[in-house]
Amino acid sequence: MNQSIPSEAVSVAPLIAELADTQLKIATFNLFNYLEPPNAFYEFERIYSAEQWVKKQKWITEYLREHQPDIIGFQEVFSAESLKELVLTQGYPYFEVVDQPHVIDDFIYRSPVVAIASRYPIIDVAAVKPNTELAQTLGLANHFSFSRKVIRATIDVPHIGNCDCYVVHFKSKRSMIEFDEKNNSMSPEKIIIESLKANVAGGWGSTIQRGSEATLLMIDMIERREATGHPMILMGDFNSTLTDGVLNHLLTNTLRFVSAIDRDAYLAKYCLQDAWNLFEMAIMNDRNEDIESNDDNEANTTNREKIAPRTPTHYFGAGSSVLDYILLSCEFDASYHDSLYQVSAYDTYDRHLINPIFERDGESTDHGIVLVTLTLRS
Numbered sequence: 001m002n003q004s005i006p007s008e009a010v011s012v013a014p015l016i017a018e019l020a021d022t023q024l025k026i027a028t029f030n031l032f033n034y035l036e037p038p039n040a041f042y043e044f045e046r047i048y049s050a051e052q053w054v055k056k057q058k059w060i061t062e063y064l065r066e067h068q069p070d071i072i073g074f075q076e077v078f079s080a081e082s083l084k085e086l087v088l089t090q091g092y093p094y095f096e097v098v099d100q101p102h103v104i105d106d107f108i109y110r111s112p113v114v115a116i117a118s119r120y121p122i123i124d125v126a127a128v129k130p131n132t133e134l135a136q137t138l139g140l141a142n143h144f145s146f147s148r149k150v151i152r153a154t155i156d157v158p159h160i161g162n163c164d165c166y167v168v169h170f171k172s173k174r175s176m177i178e179f180d181e182k183n184n185s186m187s188p189e190k191i192i193i194e195s196l197k198a199n200v201a202g203g204w205g206s207t208i209q210r211g212s213e214a215t216l217l218m219i220d221m222i223e224r225r226e227a228t229g230h231p232m233i234l235m236g237d238f239n240s241t242l243t244d245g246v247l248n249h250l251l252t253n254t255l256r257f258v259s260a261i262d263r264d265a266y267l268a269k270y271c272l273q274d275a276w277n278l279f280e281m282a283i284m285n286d287r288n289e290d291i292e293s294n295d296d297n298e299a300n301t302t303n304r305e306k307i308a309p310r311t312p313t314h315y316f317g318a319g320s321s322v323l324d325y326i327l328l329s330c331e332f333d334a335s336y337h338d339s340l341y342q343v344s345a346y347d348t349y350d351r352h353l354i355n356p357i358f359e360r361d362g363e364s365t366d367h368g369i370v371l372v373t374l375t376l377r378s
Contacts, residue, residue: 175202
């Protein structure tokens with residue numbers, strides 16, 4: 001049942017032509033249980049009321065209207081047709097999914113999917129398939145699959161042409177092994193012991209799955225890059241930090257036992273970089289240029305001020321972490337001699353997490369939204 005989208009969600013005014021031609025905005029957006037009522041997510045009582053659903057759609061719409069991303073990778077999508085309709089009203093005529101959620105008991109939904117929306121033409125879309133032969137070599141099951149299918153959408157981006165955009169939602173840290181803590185046949189101590197064992201083993205199983213997903217995806221991206229030469233953008237909810245040792249190979253940029261000449265000539269083409277790191281580099285380069293051209297001590301002191309720390313995208317208890325990322329190939333790295341774009345802005349929208357107002361944010365999301373602005377180099 002498709003409900004009407006709020007009247008406030010009518011299509012926005014066209015983008016200013018100059019900005020549209022020189023800037024490209026990329027966002028990754030975890031929607032947090034985007035499921036149209038009267039369907040339920042995970043359990044039969046978890047259903048949005050009509051009022052809650054309108055409120056959730058309005059919140060999403062207002063973010064899109066305010067920040068105007070050009071390409072958006074979505075996670076936790078249950079109702080793809082509803083989302084397609086919503087983004088269409090906001091100027092995104094191109095929308096794709098490559099999977100569908102699992103439905104049990106007719107109306108209870110599990111296993112949400114990822115989606116992508118774009119202002120620019122999506123000329124090809126596919127679900128990334130893991131290399132099963134390589135998976136077996138790595139000691140994985142011969143039927144290994146991604147916990148959520150990965151989208152690869154080839155988008156006709158201004159000035160660059162065909163660009164491969166990948167949307168992911170890697171396996172969470174939640175234990176893969178479930179234990180019934182309400183088992184009355186066990187003593188309290190036995191319940192604790194079995195719960196601990198399930199948590200240790202199941203948590204490691206999730207880590208193996210998440211790291212394997214990243215590895216097999218990266219191999220597929222390298223092979224695709226070799227075959228097509230398309231620039232690459234990888235965005236999504238990684239469910240872990242890039243520096244925890246499980247996912248950091250996504251940023252591999254060195255090789256042992258390879259000559260420096262060959263390495264420097266070819267390696268950069270196949271590597272990804274964190275958009276945040278590219279943004280930091282761009283700021284430092286601009287400040288260094290200002291220092292060189294300005295002899296005023298006060299100005300130099302200001303220019304040497306530290307860059308603000310990276311904003312977390314997720315909070316759990318008293319802790320926080322960055323789980324949502326946008327990774328870019330060398331075409332978006334200003335230090336690469338043939339790059340066309342550079343990262344000129346990096347924004348994490350987190351008002352609903354750190355200063356929530358129920359009337360405004362009551363049906364928002366539990367993640368920050370990462371938005372990267374890429375500006376055409378002069």
